[in-house]
Amino acid sequence: MSAPGPTAAGPSTASVVFALLRKELRVELRTLESVPAMSLLAVTTFVLFHFGLNRGRVDGDLAAGVLWVTLLFASMLAINRLFVADLEQGGFDGFLLAPVSRSALLLAKAAALGVYLVALELVAVPAFALLLLGPSIGGALPGLVASLALADLGIAAVGTLVAALAVRTRARDLIGPLVALPLLIPVLLSGARLSAPLLAGGGPGPLAGRWLATLALYDLVFGLIAYAVFDFLLED
Amino acid sequence: MAAIEIAGLARHYGERAALDGVSLDLDAGQTLAVLGPNGAGKSTLLRVLGTLLRPHRGTVRVLGRSLPEHAYAVRGRIGFVGHDALLYRELSGQENLLFYARLYGVGPERVRELIETVGLGPRAGDPVRTLSRGVVQRLAVCRAVLHRPELLLLDEPLAHLDPAALELVAPLIGPPTGCTRVLTSHDPARALEEADLVLALRGGRVILLDRPGILDAAGVRELYR
Numbered sequence: 001m002s003a004p005g006p007t008a009a010g011p012s013t014a015s016v017v018f019a020l021l022r023k024e025l026r027v028e029l030r031t032l033e034s035v036p037a038m039s040l041l042a043v044t045t046f047v048l049f050h051f052g053l054n055r056g057r058v059d060g061d062l063a064a065g066v067l068w069v070t071l072l073f074a075s076m077l078a079i080n081r082l083f084v085a086d087l088e089q090g091g092f093d094g095f096l097l098a099p100v101s102r103s104a105l106l107l108a109k110a111a112a113l114g115v116y117l118v119a120l121e122l123v124a125v126p127a128f129a130l131l132l133l134g135p136s137i138g139g140a141l142p143g144l145v146a147s148l149a150l151a152d153l154g155i156a157a158v159g160t161l162v163a164a165l166a167v168r169t170r171a172r173d174l175i176g177p178l179v180a181l182p183l184l185i186p187v188l189l190s191g192a193r194l195s196a197p198l199l200a201g202g203g204p205g206p207l208a209g210r211w212l213a214t215l216a217l218y219d220l221v222f223g224l225i226a227y228a229v230f231d232f233l234l235e236d
Numbered sequence: 237m238a239a240i241e242i243a244g245l246a247r248h249y250g251e252r253a254a255l256d257g258v259s260l261d262l263d264a265g266q267t268l269a270v271l272g273p274n275g276a277g278k279s280t281l282l283r284v285l286g287t288l289l290r291p292h293r294g295t296v297r298v299l300g301r302s303l304p305e306h307a308y309a310v311r312g313r314i315g316f317v318g319h320d321a322l323l324y325r326e327l328s329g330q331e332n333l334l335f336y337a338r339l340y341g342v343g344p345e346r347v348r349e350l351i352e353t354v355g356l357g358p359r360a361g362d363p364v365r366t367l368s369r370g371v372v373q374r375l376a377v378c379r380a381v382l383h384r385p386e387l388l389l390l391d392e393p394l395a396h397l398d399p400a401a402l403e404l405v406a407p408l409i410g411p412p413t414g415c416t417r418v419l420t421s422h423d424p425a426r427a428l429e430e431a432d433l434v435l436a437l438r439g440g441r442v443i444l445l446d447r448p449g450i451l452d453a454a455g456v457r458e459l460y461r
Contacts, residue, residue: 012343019338030326090322098339099312236290
């Protein structure tokens with residue numbers, strides 16, 4: 001046995017996060033458990049709204065509300081599944097046995113959830129524009145992308161925290177949305193307020209700085225909370 | 237020097253005591269065989285020593301560090317084989333080992349070496365879900381020793397292994413390693429052969445802590461009643 005053992009300094013947090021994220025995305029690519037389900041739910045919801053609202057096209061406040069509520073509900077599917085493979089296949093114990101920072105798991109899971117959300121939005125936003133949105137989405141895209149990016153950070157932080165909390169409970173499919181959705185109301189509110197002028201019938205209006213700042217502050221606060229309490233959620 | 241020092245250890249699951257008043261010392265390089273019927277507390281003891289469970293009462297020192305306060309300091313020095321293989325089913329055996337190697341700061345050459353040692357070469361790229369339980373167990377052993385641990389916690393490590401596989405994993409987790417070892421087994425005769433000290437549990441309590449030589453076949457049978 002001549003090969004070297006662990007390095008003296010141990011692995012860096014960045015390399016551990018990268019290893020965890022790579023594993024996460026590899027498992028998702030092979031199982032396709034989260035992203036396809038999220039996308040399908042979003043597209044189906046838009047179709048239902050299309051018929052349920054009894055109008056072919058929406059704009060402004062209504063369009064923003066439909067888009068953000070749909071994205072939030074779709075994100076719940078990924079949040080609920082985020083730690084399931086780790087729990088069922090022993091990955092939790094495998095990780096806890098390793099001499100690495102617990103925060104690496106938070107960062108990797110939040111990053112993975114962020115990737116799933118972006119993948120969802122790449123499907124859902126064009127589908128929304130095609131099925132429901134009255135005005136052309138072209139002019140609204142830069143502002144919409146900015147608000148979605150900020151919202152994704154918040155959803156990833158809160159979603160990872162709630163997923164870690166819920167996964168060890170018997171009713172995790174219920175606990176996840178029950179805890180996450182109220183916590184995500186500020187994201188819904190800010191996102192919808194930001195998007196409403198962008199999706200208005202008379203052409204896109206300006207981004208409201210106040211709501212952008214609210215989203216950024218939300219991301220910061222919940223990012224810090226998640227970082228502070230995540231270790232305790234993993235402990236026995 | 238004692239590798240494991242336990243005094244008055246208790247651990248509960250709700251109202252049920254899984255371990256109650258367990259005390260023992262084990263010197264470095266020695267092997268402790270933990271025997272007892274199902275539900276005696278064997279796996280719980282190993283999980284406490286592995287830092288996966290906190291003691292609810294008593295003191296536990298592993299490799300000179302007290303738990304759970306200094307769990308972080310000993311995790312990289314412990315190898316754990318549990319009932320679950322701790323492997324992702326959708327990943328191949330090699331991908332699983334490379335993933336854990338990164339968590340322990342171990343290079344890929346160690347993974348290749350272990351795959352060769354346990355004879356997994358041709359199947360190392362197959363998803364774990366397609367492998368037999370015996371092959372998965374060989375992978376679980378590789379995962380546990382990737383980082384050359386000083387202390388091996390082995391919960392039924394030879395389960396599902398055929399005689400040929402037993403020979404392959406022996407150099408990794410058997411007495412030749414020179415590691416301190418705590419092992420449980422459904423094959424008490426084999427466990428006693430390798431043990432320097434035997435601990436028998438029943439209902440979480442110690443019913444025997446002595447040299448293995450004092451146990452004959454009837455004594456072993458009595459432990460499982």
